[in-house]
């Protein structure tokens with residue numbers, strides 16, 4: 014089994030190109046102003062254009078939005094033809110935005126117990142990560158892990174990615190323990206926020222496959 018990889022929070026052309034060259038399945042662009050990885054629309058359009066499109070073998074482009082309005086997403090899509098929307102919002106809003114944009118929507122969900130795991134199959138996917146804590150300035154990209162055994166044996170209602178605090182060192186164990194088929198990383202492959210390391214991305218992609226052998 015192959016484990017699919019998403020690299021999130023890209024801000025530089027060379028990092029987009031490294032992801033494409035290393036066979037990363039998804040690249041994430043953060044449209045949340047308070048993030049150190051925030052990209053403006055023109056910058057995002059340039060990043061989008063820097064790599065092959067998905068039907069020519071390039072990664073799918075995922076846009077991250079925190080409590081977005083339809084207007085914000087519509088304006089973003091006018092500049093950047095994103096393939097997938099990753100939303101930090103409630104499920105009802107996510108469903109509305111899925112219908113209004115016609116784009117696949119992944120809902121980010123922080124979990125601290127199995128009871129928190131999503132049950133609805135109406136969305137296109139989930140990003141499962143550690144729950145937000147009081148004082149957090151943003152809901153993701155914080156390098157925080159959660160108990161990976163919580164998803165072991167989960168009959169997920171839709172495709173999902175494991176996220177939060179993954180690194181080249183822990184990703185094989187994370188895949189093995191959580192039984193995920195897709196992983197999502199931002200800070201664990203960075204030199205500093207928004208600045209990725211091609212070497213760390215390469216190690217991450219390679220090591221993510223090592224946990225996949227046993228399930």
Ligand SMILES: O=C(O)c1ccccc1NCC(=O)[C@H](O)[C@H](O)COP(=O)(O)O
Pocket residue numbers: 021022041043045048049050077079101140142151152153154155156157176177178179197198199200201
């Ligand atoms: O990266 C951010 O700054 C960010 C801001 C607002 C919402 C989400 C954000 N990032 C999400 C991600 O990068 C990933 O989906 C995930 O949380 C992994 O992050 P990390 O723990 O840094 O690997």
